[in-house]
Amino acid sequence: MYGAEITARWHAGIAALRRVTSPPPAQSRWAWAADAILALVLTVGTLNDALSWGDSEAVSSTVDGRPVPVVPFPMPPDRPPVPPRPVAPLGGGQLAHHFAAASFGQLILAVLAAAPLVARRRFPLAAFWVVTGAMLAYHQSPGFDPWFTFTAFVIAAYSAVVYSPYRALAMTSALAGAALVAADHDAAVPALRPGLATFLLLIPFGLAANAIHTWKQRVRSLEAEKEAATRHAVELERSRIAQELHDVVTHNVSMMVVQAGAARKVMSTAPERAEQALLAVESGGRAAMTELRHVMGLLTLNVDDPDQKAPDDLAPPPGLDQVAALTGRVRESGVPVELTVTGSAVPLPAGVDLAAYRVIQEALTNTVKHAAGARVRITVAYAPDELRVEVTDTGGTRTPAARSGSGRGLIGLRERLAVYRGTLEAGELPAGGYRVCALIPLGEQ
Structure with a gap:
C-alpha cells in the first residue's frame, strides 16, 4: 500500500x-x-x-598569499646563487x-x-x-x-x-x-575580499528581481497572445455563421419573393397558377426554416462538452442528394433548370457535400436575381479523385435586385471551398450568360 x-x-x-x-x-x-x-x-x-x-x-604552496618556489634539493653553501633567468616571450616551444x-x-x-x-x-x-x-x-x-x-x-x-x-x-x-x-x-x-563580499551578496537579489520581472512580462505576453487568438477565433466563427445565414436566407427568400410576385400577377386571371405559386412560397419557407433550425441548433451546442448530443429535431445539413428537390423548387418559380449527374456517386464528407450544395444554391440564387428568363444547366461530375460542380445560364434580363448584390456569396464560397483544397471559377461566358464551376479534390481532406 x-x-x-x-x-x-x-x-x-x-x-x-x-x-x-x-x-x-x-x-x-x-x-x-x-x-x-x-x-x-x-x-x-x-x-x-x-x-x-x-x-x-x-609552485607547491603559498604563505600569506605569496607563492613559495619548490627547491628540488638543498644548494651547497659554497655555491654562489644562480641569478633568475629572464622570462622570454611566449613562443611556439613554450x-x-x-x-x-x-x-x-x-x-x-x-x-x-x-x-x-x-x-x-x-x-x-x-x-x-x-x-x-x-x-x-x-x-x-x-x-x-x-x-x-x-x-x-x-x-x-x-x-x-x-x-x-x-x-x-x-x-x-x-x-x-x-x-x-x-x-x-x-x-x-x-x-572574497573585504568590500567585494557585499557586492556579491547583492547579485542574487538583483537576479531574483530581474527573474520575477521577466516572468511577469512573459505572463502578460502570453495573456495578450491568448486574448488575440480568442478574438481571432470569434471573428472567424462570426464570419462562418454570417456566411451560413447568407446562403440559407438569401436563396429561400429570393425564391419566395419571385413566387409571391408571380402569384400576385395571376391571382385575378389564373387562380390555379396563383395557388401553385403560393404553394411554392410555402415550400420555400419550410425549407428555409429547416435549414435555419439546423444552423441555430449548431450554435446552441457547447463545443467544450464532448458528451453533449445534438437535439433530436436537428435536421441533417443539406447535400448533393437534395439538389433534385432544390431544382424542383426553382422550376416552380418559372426558371427552366436542367440537372445532369455523371460518374458514380460516392459518399462524401459532410463538409464537402454541404459545400457542393451551397455552390449550386448560390448560382441558382444569382440567376434568379440577376438574369430573369435565363435557362440553367447544372452538371455534377464524379471522378475518382475529384468532384466537379458546374452551373451555367444563358443570360437574361437584369432585375432591380441585381444592383443590390455585394459579391459576398461568391467570396464566401471560395473561403468554404478553400478549407477542402477546392477552387471556384466564376465569370461571364463569351456567348452570353454566366458560369460557376467548383473543383473539389476527393483524396484525403
Whole structure:
C-alpha cells in the first residue's frame, strides 16, 4: 500500500518537474550575438587560466598569499646563487610546454565550463548542467583560478531559472547545482575580499528581481497572445455563421419573393397558377426554416462538452442528394433548370457535400436575381479523385435586385471551398450568360 503511494507520488513529482509552464521566448539575432560574445570572453578567460597553470606548476604552496618556489634539493653553501633567468616571450616551444602542463582533458573542461553559454536562452537547462559539471570537474585539479568558471556558473544558473520553460525543474536544478558548488567551495568559489563580499551578496537579489520581472512580462505576453487568438477565433466563427445565414436566407427568400410576385400577377386571371405559386412560397419557407433550425441548433451546442448530443429535431445539413428537390423548387418559380449527374456517386464528407450544395444554391440564387428568363444547366461530375460542380445560364434580363448584390456569396464560397483544397471559377461566358464551376479534390481532406 505504502509502496504504491510512494510510487504514485514519485510519478506525480516527475510530471510536475516536466510540466511546461511557458513556451521558450523567441531569440533575436542580437541576443544570439550577445550570448556568443559573452561565451567567447569567458571561454578565453578559462583557457588562459588553464594555460597559465603550467607557469605555476613549480609552485607547491603559498604563505600569506605569496607563492613559495619548490627547491628540488638543498644548494651547497659554497655555491654562489644562480641569478633568475629572464622570462622570454611566449613562443611556439613554450606554448607546447603550456599545453603539456595543462592536460588536454583540462583544456576541454575549461572550454565546456563557459562555451555552452552561447545557448543559455535556447537550451538553458542543458547549458547549466554542462557548465556546472565541467566546472566541478575542472577544479578537481588544484591551482586553477575560479573567477571565470564561477561567473559562468552564476550566469548559467540565472539563465536556467529565467528562460527555461520547465520552471519547477529549473528551480530544482539551480538549487542542486548551488549545493554541489557549495560542497566544493574551497576550489570552485573565489575567495572574497573585504568590500567585494557585499557586492556579491547583492547579485542574487538583483537576479531574483530581474527573474520575477521577466516572468511577469512573459505572463502578460502570453495573456495578450491568448486574448488575440480568442478574438481571432470569434471573428472567424462570426464570419462562418454570417456566411451560413447568407446562403440559407438569401436563396429561400429570393425564391419566395419571385413566387409571391408571380402569384400576385395571376391571382385575378389564373387562380390555379396563383395557388401553385403560393404553394411554392410555402415550400420555400419550410425549407428555409429547416435549414435555419439546423444552423441555430449548431450554435446552441457547447463545443467544450464532448458528451453533449445534438437535439433530436436537428435536421441533417443539406447535400448533393437534395439538389433534385432544390431544382424542383426553382422550376416552380418559372426558371427552366436542367440537372445532369455523371460518374458514380460516392459518399462524401459532410463538409464537402454541404459545400457542393451551397455552390449550386448560390448560382441558382444569382440567376434568379440577376438574369430573369435565363435557362440553367447544372452538371455534377464524379471522378475518382475529384468532384466537379458546374452551373451555367444563358443570360437574361437584369432585375432591380441585381444592383443590390455585394459579391459576398461568391467570396464566401471560395473561403468554404478553400478549407477542402477546392477552387471556384466564376465569370461571364463569351456567348452570353454566366458560369460557376467548383473543383473539389476527393483524396484525403
